Amino acid sequence: MLCALIMAGGKGERFWPLSTDEKPKQFLKLLGEETMIQMTVKRLLPLIPIERIFVVTAARYVDLLKEQVKDLPVENIIVEPVGRNTAPCIALSAFHISRKYRDASIVVLPSDHLVVKPDRFIETIEHGYKFIQNHEEGIVTLGMKPDRPETGYGYIQYKKDYSYQNDLSGEAAVTREENGQCLNLYKVERFVEKPDEETAKEYIQKGNFLWNGGMFIWKCSTIIKLTKAYLSNTYSILKDIFESSDKDFTNKLNEKYPQVDNISVDYGIMEKAKNIYVIPSDFGWDDIGTWYAVERYRDKDDNNNVCVGDTKNLSASNNIVVAKDKPIVVVGLDDVFVVESDDIIFVGKKKDIDRIKEIKRNVNK
Incomplete structure (x- = not known):
């Protein structure tokens, strides 16, 4: 069963003064008549019903979220007591979703990105999900085909040679035609940090580097296992929290969660994990990260x-x-x-x- 996890706890400081600590950019109408979080939920609905969409956010934004996404079940709002970066945020959410849907897979995505071709976006997620269904230990990430030497994004390098084998042990795997276009899965070679301009130009020339859009598809059980393997402190704390009674859960969450590791999922897990595959994606993606992005659209x-x-x-x-x-x-x-x-x-x-x-x-x- 495929669920969605939308991360909506950021402060959006680069859109100051419009974006504030009280109302950050994911709750603003930066590109039209809908807020960023509303756009994100809407594009998922053709594939994932609202009952299986979860949003992780800070306590101070819960009322805003309820106001802007009225159909979202209250129990699907996951509250982080404090922001501790994306690795513990995703692990917390995986524990939460697993309690409701035992064998869930999840697509993880930020709340503040733009997708110009929503149908293509859905096809890409479907392709990644089918791969995960057949390869429970696998991780799929969506990499964006670069059209400029962008220095504000991290990159994903993948192995150029690929086969048609649906096999995690191969150098790459699985290709499929979608509306006359090929969707491929390639084995990830490495994740790289934001480059300078000359390095970004080299990446584009090499042809096997993609923008890291921070979107992943995996089974909840997989991310929990990887958290246990690479972030044992975070795993132990979350396991203890989720073993508490319903009556004690909130108090224990507020007490223990600040002690988890403050680390991104890229550093904490993705750079160490095996069996990571990337789909080179072309669905009109943009990280609406600065006023320049608003100017583009x-x-x-x-x-x-x-x-x-x-x-x-x-x-x-x-x-x-x-x-x-x-x-x-x-x-x-x-x-x-x-x-x-x-x-x-x-x-x-x-x-x-x-x-x-x-x-x-x-x-x-």
Whole structure:
């Protein structure tokens, strides 16, 4: 049985000042009339019913989640007492889902990504799930075919040679036609960190490097076993929590969970595990990580301005302007971004977008 786990606990600091600790980017309408979490749930529904969609988030966001995803069963909201990175977050969720669906497989995905081709996205997940059904110890990750030398993403290197053998011991496995396009599974050689620009260009030229989209398909039992093998402290703590009575569960979770390892799933598990396969994917993916991503997908006026809300650009070009309650007029300026939030109006040069987190810290001193 396939379930989905959506990770929705991040703070989204790179979208400050619109994204705040109280309402981070996954609960914002950055790309249209739906919030990022609403878009993520909606694209899963053709394959996975809402009863089998789980969301892991922080306690402070539970009410927001209930408000924005009204059909989500309350028992499918998994609450992290504190953020301890993705490895314990996923392991906690695997224990939780296993209690409801004993033999569940899960597709794990972030709450704040864009998918332009949802049908293709569903086909790719189906392909990975079928592989997992036949290979219980396997892990499938979705790697995005790069179209630019991106320095903001990690990469996945896979073995170029592949066979048609549906066999985990092979160098690679399984190919299938979907709507005239091939879906392949390749053996992962390694995960690599965010590169500099020259290295990213080399990756693209080599042709066997994919963007790491942070999406995985595996059985709950597999991720629990891998947590036990590579993060024994986290496993022991979670096992103890889930062996407690229903009455004591929440208190024990709040008491013990802060002691788990603070580590990403890439560092803690994926770089050590065997039997990892990747599907080179092409479903119009983007990590909506900065205002540049919004600029890529929002409609623009004749002078290449992104205008959200009541805004006007006069003798101005290449700007990002986001109005909330008041009209904003930009005159004679190029390459700036202006964002109105509940608390402040931020004006800056677009070249400083990558410094948003630093700027936020300085403003809040």
